Amino acid sequence: MISERLKKQIQFIVEVDKIKNIFRRSKIHDGSRRENDAEHSWHLALMAFLLSEYSNENIDVHKVMKMCIIHDIVEIDAGDTFCYDVKGNLDKQEREQKAADRIFGLLPEDQAAELRELWEEFDAMETPEAKYAAALDRLQPILLNYLNKGGTWQEHNVKKEQVIKRICKIEECAPELWEFLSWLIDDAVAKGYLADK
Amino acid sequence: MISERLKKQIQFIVEVDKIKNIFRRSKIHDGSRRENDAEHSWHLALMAFLLSEYSNENIDVHKVMKMCIIHDIVEIDAGDTFCYDVKGNLDKQEREQKAADRIFGLLPEDQAAELRELWEEFDAMETPEAKYAAALDRLQPILLNYLNKGGTWQEHNVKKEQVIKRICKIEECAPELWEFLSWLIDDAVAKGYLADK
Numbered sequence: 391m392i393s394e395r396l397k398k399q400i401q402f403i404v405e406v407d408k409i410k411n412i413f414r415r416s417k418i419h420d421g422s423r424r425e426n427d428a429e430h431s432w433h434l435a436l437m438a439f440l441l442s443e444y445s446n447e448n449i450d451v452h453k454v455m456k457m458c459i460i461h462d463i464v465e466i467d468a469g470d471t472f473c474y475d476v477k478g479n480l481d482k483q484e485r486e487q488k489a490a491d492r493i494f495g496l497l498p499e500d501q502a503a504e505l506r507e508l509w510e511e512f513d514a515m516e517t518p519e520a521k522y523a524a525a526l527d528r529l530q531p532i533l534l535n536y537l538n539k540g541g542t543w544q545e546h547n548v549k550k551e552q553v554i555k556r557i558c559k560i561e562e563c564a565p566e567l568w569e570f571l572s573w574l575i576d577d578a579v580a581k582g583y584l585a586d587k
Numbered sequence: 588m589i590s591e592r593l594k595k596q597i598q599f600i601v602e603v604d605k606i607k608n609i610f611r612r613s614k615i616h617d618g619s620r621r622e623n624d625a626e627h628s629w630h631l632a633l634m635a636f637l638l639s640e641y642s643n644e645n646i647d648v649h650k651v652m653k654m655c656i657i658h659d660i661v662e663i664d665a666g667d668t669f670c671y672d673v674k675g676n677l678d679k680q681e682r683e684q685k686a687a688d689r690i691f692g693l694l695p696e697d698q699a700a701e702l703r704e705l706w707e708e709f710d711a712m713e714t715p716e717a718k719y720a721a722a723l724d725r726l727q728p729i730l731l732n733y734l735n736k737g738g739t740w741q742e743h744n745v746k747k748e749q750v751i752k753r754i755c756k757i758e759e760c761a762p763e764l765w766e767f768l769s770w771l772i773d774d775a776v777a778k779g780y781l782a783d784k
Contacts, residue, residue, distance in 0.1 A: 432628050455632070
């Protein structure tokens with residue numbers, strides 16, 4: 391006898407395989423194709439434990455890893471919204487809430503609630519764990535854009551000021567990562583990967 | 588000033604992006620393409636915390652998640668070895684040890700040692716965490732083969748007996764997952780996805 395609980399868990403695990411078909415704007419290191427949400431989330435989870443020493447607040451790294459793993463699952467229904475897409479970001483919240491209802495709702499009640507809370511905590515960017523996870527979520531595509539000599543910055547005519555605005559909170563939560571990113575962004579401008587103005 | 592430590596960590600984080608180009612035999616749910624190691628590792632890390640209640644020993648789920656995230660990094664150099672490939676498995680260990688030396692060696696010494704130990708623990712399949720992670724590593728492609736109505740089983744003429752042999756340790760470490768897998772495999776045979784003999 392397979393329990394109803396396990397059936398629900400397996401149904402969820404199978405459903406979220408669809409995240410492998412949700413493509414982001416960023417390309418992987420060699421520029422050969424866009425990165426998908428599963429790959430991006432894997433990368434963040436790895437960074438979460440390798441870079442945890444740079445968070446200036448004590449963080450529960452296990453919780454951050456869980457956040458990283460599940461933070462983009464809603465995009466299976468809601469799609470990936472490019473961070474510099476002003477129009478797309480207007481109804482992002484509504485689309486994502488509906489997606490969270492359906493997808494997390496496949497799980498047994500306790501786990502549905504746990505994942506929903508983790509995702510909402512990530513999204514609100516208020517707790518130390520959520521701030522640190524958000525920092526990684528910003529750092530990772532910047533590394534990819536740098537490796538791609540501009541990547542989405544050039545494709546979408548993004549300026550240094552917009553990148554800085556999006557990452558300014560990292561200065562508070564992870565000063566050493568901020569310092570590294572400031573250097574990287576200046577170097578990207580110097581190399582012509584990112585427009586200064 | 589960017590510290591030497593952070594430089595090494597970033598160098599590693601960038602290097603392992605290559606795992607997104609290491610393709611496995613299994614196809615994703617819709618059969619549209621092969622799955623890569625980053626996606627597979629993401630899926631295992633998610634399953635690790637959703638299915639932890641089925642481990643019959645107390646496990647450190649955080650450690651299992653870390654194992655799942657890093658377990659295939661050596662394949663960047665060593666390539667993916669199909670589990671039913673007898674010849675390819677002969678020199679697998681040597682190729683992977685060499686890969687581990689190079690890739691984990693990019694990290695600061697303490698983290699290189701941590702990841703190396705995690706990977707060796709996973710590979711030895713002796714601790715409760717490693718046994719549970721190995722169970723997930725076997726369960727996940729079986730789900731994908733089932734969704735693909737046979738997938739790699741049919742492509743490589745794999746028989747029920749071979750699948751059972753590969754997963755028999757799950758019975759001991761996660762009996763309820765074993766029961767589910769037994770049902771799934773019998774159903775796959777009944778549906779003609781997997782050859783009985």
